[in-house]
Amino acid sequence: MNDSHYCPHTPEEIREMLSVVGASSVEELFAPIPPELRAKTFNIPPGMSEFETFARMQAIAADNSAAMVNFIGGGFYDHIIPAVVDHLSGRAEFYTAYTPYQPECSQGTLQALFEYQTAICRLTGLEVSNASLYDGATACAEAAMMALRVTGRTRIVVDGCVNPFSRQVLRTYLYNQAVEVVEIAPLDGLLNRAALAACLDEHVAAVLVQNPNFFGCIKDLSPLAEQVHAAGALLVASVYPVSLGLITSPGEMGVDIAVGDGQSLGNPLSFGGPSFGFIAAKKAFIRNMPGRIVGETVDKNGKRGFVLTLQAREQHIKRHKATSNICSNQGLCALRGLIFLSAVGREGVAELARLNRDKAEYAKARLAGIPGVTVVQSAPTFNEFTVFLPKPAAPVVAELLKQGIAPGVPLGDYYEDSANALVVTVTEKRTKKEIDRLAEALQAGL
Template sequence: MPFIANTDEQRKEMLDAIGVSSSDELFADIPKDLLAGELNIPAGKSEMRVISDMQKLANRNANNLTCFLGGGFYDHFIPSAVDALSNRSEFYTAYTPYQPEASQGTLQAIFEYQSAICRLTGMEVANASLYDGGTALCEAALMAINITGRNRIVLDSGVNPIYRNMIYSYSKNLSIEFEEIEVKHGQSDRAKIEAALTDDTAAIIFQNPNFFGGVDDFSDVVEMAHAKGCLTIASVYPVSLGILKTPGSMGVDIVTGEGQSLGIPLSFGGPYLGFMATRMKHVRKMPGRLVGETEDTNGKRGYVLTLQAREQHIRRDKATSNICSNESLCAVRAIIYMSLLGKQGMHDLAHTCATKAEYAKTRLSKIKGVKVKKTTPTFNEFTLELPCDASIVVSKMIDKGFAAGFPLGRYYKGMDNFLLVAITEKRTREEIGMYAEALESVL
């Protein structure tokens, strides 16, 4: 069903009005020899049939595994009101709010989203969203290069390895130099970082909590960087900011992150939400859309897309970024989520995740041969050292009904026996207990 309303009779009326006898005449500019033959794709199906076919496909995906897998993407609970509100078609069937009088709903929601991201990260200005946490980090790197006029980036290896790979891909055609600093005992290596920060370094990029789950206070790294005139970029997990020190209070210059944990389903990798926040002094170099407050002709408060001279539709090849469509609906979900959780809720959620993770660490460290590093403080994710290859353990755990975590050997040399385990508020004490028993049985 192509969702076309007009009947044959109406089409005929319209063609008559246009002054042609058939629709083919409207395509007359296309040389005949370029016209496509019949497409080799199946005939259309009924709605009922499509639902049943798609249900079969959905059933071939494992949605019955108990999830201890994180790696930057978490199985958090999504309150019902998030779906109910973001499913309002006034939000999801509108487009970019170019006509502010007809788009105050989206504009105000995004203004509130920007505000909430600033409050959560301790920063001064946030954009209206970027595609995901990875592209947001890439944009931040380019932004730092643009601000400083330098072309060297120092990258902490505690940054999500997939994001690091993305940064390398994006900079392949630009002359950017990288130095990667290996983490030491699960934390950023201060001595090596200090040595790597030179007068021609644009920025240092780190992540908190880092990919191994370790939390840190990067205030000293920020000081080191600023002493050399380098900017600092932090990729953060927003839920952790319910209890952890904000990057803003550490003095960080650009903050990015993946907003998936703010009410967005895992959905096999997207759509997600890239957020970015920075200092006011850098706002003109910030990529992406930005909503600002103003007044209408009667002095009534309203919201518009602003500082558009940074953007591609005005500045073309001189724009701060090529981004046009962003992840607006995901940002709307995030502000709904953050409003529901609210001040106390974000704190309690973070505290619950961290407490459950501590419980899991204690429980799992009782298993013979399993070690948990006690020295590195963690938030909701931590690294287990197993007596054997973690990837094999994970495959055995799948048979027991668990997505047991992420084997670090995939991205880190010499870490084949290490498993990254994530805990959210959804994991019950019973599930953690069953996980421990299953792990014990497969080792």
């Protein structure tokens, strides 16, 4: 094979182009670009055969530590993915499908999204869901925007126990708007209720919390919902979907809008993405939801059919009437979430959640037995918990990574006075042997 199989231009075409523009070489063509911004060279190696290219890619991939024992969470989780998820989502009907701009011609896509919405509503205990969002962090921001539209108020109160990355995305969303974002510093890994009470007034549109929170702690949100509603505000909760197999749903606890990241529902870690964001709410807020909502109907012959009932994007309606300009609903990833939930089922989700909780409790007990290690016990946890080490966590993590163990997320970069804190995550994939290995390696590293 020659280079033309891999490059858009042949050497002859390049010489002709240079002659027309009056440059003697490709390097001279790009000379006006400052040297520090310029590629070091355009002399790429000759093209390779398919076999050689594949072998080269395998060699590059071999540099990745695929055998790492993973106790990292913080928003993305190492869960088992049933084979049926890959098999069905890999069918050409699904992975080649795109946004249904002509929905009447996309009945299969619409039905899948309708069933996805139904699954999210059942999971969260709320009445309406849209056809997915970009990811969990943008879902938090979109929920805040919803609350501002619903209430007409100008302040968002955010619990400091919400994922730091989600809080950063929220601040970015609202940066150029006349909206105040108030963050409440955590108190022993939980929402500081006294500080919240002090700032709840007629300007607060919503209070944004996370359950389980970034430290892994779980709380009954029912009393908080009553407190927030008494101030005329909405309660927005970011939730971990797998935990809902065991924890009371946000809808049952009085949450107005529930959001989260769907990566743990049948989507691989994939170095951080892609995944999908989900959002569910009370029916009264449906016209303020972002994105698209698929509805069920019948055609003129009485046959079941599906339509885009609400289309709130600027690509569908006039820009000034749009509730969101988010341009990707990650439909294929959301489909994987639907297949996962359908395959696992109601009882399977509950069993999966119990496995996560039970294994995390075993790990918590093992780590608590290490001299100098303190496990935060301010509230029950699901599959994540926080420990304090007798020395800074970051170098300990770096040392264990060399041994093939990713022990957790050090909190020093995200919270003051937390350099020794480490959030440990245990999913159903972690074995007793792996947990024991973590405990032994951590004790030796201290």
